[in-house]
Amino acid sequence: MKVLAAAAVAIVALGSMAACGDDKGDTPGTASSGATKKSVKVGLAFDIGGRGDKSFNDSAATGLDRVKSELNLEVKDLAAVAGESENDKYARLKLLCTTGYNPVIAVGFVYDGADAKNGPLARAAKDCPNTKFAIVDGGTTADNVADLVFAEEQGSFLVGAAAALKSKTGTVGFIGGCQVDLIKKFEAGFTAGAKAAKADVKVLTNYLSTPAEACKGFNDPAGGKTAATGMYDQKADIIYAAAGGSGTGVFEAAKAKNALAIGVDSDQYNTVTDASLKTVIMTSMLKRVDNAVFNFVKDFGEDKFKAGPTVFDLKTDGVGYSTSGGQVDDIKDKLDKFKADIVAGTITVPTK
Template identity: 55%
Template structure:
């Protein structure tokens, strides 16, 4: 069930979400203080296209925000992006959050990178996080970029796909043809060939080309792409297509073939419930952890600007075991993981 939360920028002006993140009492510190034990935090989060309810990338960020509320006892505000909006709209949204005292502020998705780099300069006392920082680069002493080694997690699910394929042919469907998604494709293909050198990996199918980002949110596009790869004898298909991937999973599952989810463990999603037993695994990307880690660091006064990498070594990426379909190959997958962490295997990103 989709429940994308869209809050107009006007409604934010009346929000008064203030709760001390400190265990002890004391006077309220100025907004943006990073090293004070006594301060008030109001966390603002701007979602990527699809918003809360996309059952993939954004929902992983939402899970991190929910954990912030529960474990840190900090109140939050969230807003959604509009389809195909210009950077100027993202900047306006971020500036309004900052002006209203939201600190820290989180932009979910690489598309926020340039906007946060600009806005952060105007609000030096406010801490910002870019989830999936573009090319893993951010600017400013008050900006953190969370970067993920998607290729490493994709290597493991690629190995699983090859080991489980009965036809010897597997497929990959990317949402939008951008460098970030190329990392998923590269890792998947490398993992498949490492596990079974003779495996046939169909040419990758990308749903849209930028600036059209429907490939991350339109399930109908995923449905058509999946049909095309099934017709070419693929019996395991991995999607890196956000909300559009729901169409991939349902189509592959209905054909009694195996699908691989992305970003979150997609096995228990309501939208794919009828075909859940056809989900082989999911490449898990701990966007939730990056959101929580960032807010916690600001609340504790330990924030450090720059970039933070989430990979196999710190379980920032990985694979899901729900459904039990990889239980019999788990030892092999974990050996691949160990070899990647040790540096024995170098996973390509292109």
């Protein structure tokens, strides 16, 4: 009996790990032949969640799809699974570079590892010195690694200002997917933007997970819904969901409470699966991972690879806000004024 109970526990544990992993097993057409394809093969390794998170990973996927269609290159994407070791991430990158993929793009800071000097990407870059790597949101330094980083605080500043200007209750909310410095940047920018637009605005904040929980808050719509419902009950009427795939839950809560929400990374007005949720998405903070990925590959093709950090900010349209749905059209002038000030350097947005 106990043995069966033990088996049940083991299976449940496995099941929950599977649930964390991505559920989109289908990798689009392996594109094995195709006479028109050039010899360049682009490899991309996703963070946990992979294609289908409607947010961060999907933004990278959009960039990769553009690489495939516009640059006519062969592409391949692999995704991380929950509970894997740093060595598994290293093995994934190495598998790509040793099977002829060049350049190789790692999506997400998990590929830095705990110690970026000896982490998964650093080791793979050392093993494949002739392959060019890029890491989105990462900080690994090597001669053949480009770090594609974003000024998320600038984009978050603009949607923070939009939230404060649009709020009727004077209270807005921030929900972060995971308590890491990267997401704290979103919060800092959002709060600064809200206060800049309306000094007495109240900002509620909540994080759905910590790295100790493998940052599950990036893929936890139920958790996002609960947290958002709590905030709406505390008089917030607009919530910024910087939480990847959990944003869907925030949108559902907004719909139920007849309130508004702000999307992240992708233009979620367009990417959200449930069309009835479109009306609650006031705007989205755009983090153009797609542009970063596409431009990185394009530059690589033109022999313009540049190692080290490349910052995508408001000036280069690496970040921004979306206008789909037209809900922020009336305050567009004010937002564009803030944008101009940030680009000109008259406003410096805090990062923590």
